[in-house]
Amino acid sequence: MMISYKHMEYFIEVSATKQILKASENLNVSQSTITMAMKTIEDKINSKLLIRNSKGIELTYEGFLFLAHAKRIVFSMNEMLNISEENNISTKGEINIALSFTISGYFFANYYAEFIKSFPNIKINIKEASRSDIEKGLLNGTFDIGLFNVALLENKLTLKYETILKSSRKLWVCSNHKFLKQQSISLKEISKENYLMITVDEASKISKDYWDNNNLIPNVIYETNSIEAIRSMVANGSGVAILADLVYRPWSLESRKVEKLNVIEEIPSIDVGIVWAKNNKTNNDVLNIFRKFMKLATNAI
Numbered sequence: 001m002m003i004s005y006k007h008m009e010y011f012i013e014v015s016a017t018k019q020i021l022k023a024s025e026n027l028n029v030s031q032s033t034i035t036m037a038m039k040t041i042e043d044k045i046n047s048k049l050l051i052r053n054s055k056g057i058e059l060t061y062e063g064f065l066f067l068a069h070a071k072r073i074v075f076s077m078n079e080m081l082n083i084s085e086e087n088n089i090s091t092k093g094e095i096n097i098a099l100s101f102t103i104s105g106y107f108f109a110n111y112y113a114e115f116i117k118s119f120p121n122i123k124i125n126i127k128e129a130s131r132s133d134i135e136k137g138l139l140n141g142t143f144d145i146g147l148f149n150v151a152l153l154e155n156k157l158t159l160k161y162e163t164i165l166k167s168s169r170k171l172w173v174c175s176n177h178k179f180l181k182q183q184s185i186s187l188k189e190i191s192k193e194n195y196l197m198i199t200v201d202e203a204s205k206i207s208k209d210y211w212d213n214n215n216l217i218p219n220v221i222y223e224t225n226s227i228e229a230i231r232s233m234v235a236n237g238s239g240v241a242i243l244a245d246l247v248y249r250p251w252s253l254e255s256r257k258v259e260k261l262n263v264i265e266e267i268p269s270i271d272v273g274i275v276w277a278k279n280n281k282t283n284n285d286v287l288n289i290f291r292k293f294m295k296l297a298t299n300a301i
Helices: 005-017 020-025 029-047 061-082 100-105 106-120 131-140 200-213 227-235 284-297
Strands: 052-053 054-061 093-099 124-129 143-151 159-169 171-173 195-197 219-224 241-244 258-263 272-278
Touching: 005 020, 005 029, 020 029, 029 061, 052 159, 052 241, 054 171, 061 106, 093 100, 093 131, 093 284, 100 124, 100 143, 100 200, 100 227, 106 124, 106 284, 124 284, 131 143, 131 272, 143 171, 143 200, 143 284, 159 284, 195 200, 195 227, 195 241, 219 227, 227 258, 241 258, 241 284, 272 284
Parallel strands: 093 124, 093 143, 195 219
Antiparallel strands: 052 054, 143 272, 159 272, 171 241, 171 258
């Protein structure tokens, strides 16, 4: 049996829920249907993609790679089915888009590639900038669209936004960390560990807020703008960190495993949003197409 579109949908849901039962309930199909689909995929590509442990179902390295391909294929199919009426060469225009550093590095690339395939006559100019510079650029007309963490938005009276993705923050630990014996961890417990502080996109400001709100101080041994540096240091056991699922990858550049755990206290999510100025004079049809595309692509509609 060949791998089908449905098989990939099932695999994506299993990877998200980490449970065959939960995935079957969400998709309204039987557990046996899900189980057979997973077996078909593994048999067809001759690789073990899923492993079962006390926490449920986890992806192997091969499973993580397959998940990325499956998401691209399912997204492309959904795009074709849902926006075909707008996908034609007569749609023309230009958009100046600004991305925060995290959105640029870990979120936008695949969507950009799909958009320019679908709308070859819409020119996109991209610039990476800080959140504050993006807001200034939107207000003075330098940028038409901004994508960043809208939880930090300051100019709420003059800028409009739509949230398209909420990404939870979780604790990252190495594969043999003592915390893995627990389902969730408190900030008090985390404060006793060597802590790696991410500073990119005002993350340290957000971090300070939730540590202060709980009257705790983390034992920070390293501060950096580099998510990959933190990933590698977590994987080799140098410390722990709290980062968003948006940037989580289960393997470091050195092929060492990084695990993630829930934090008991409430930690703010990264709220990825599309932002634009209320008085923007750019072709509204083009901006609307881009906004609709991004909402569809991220399942925000």
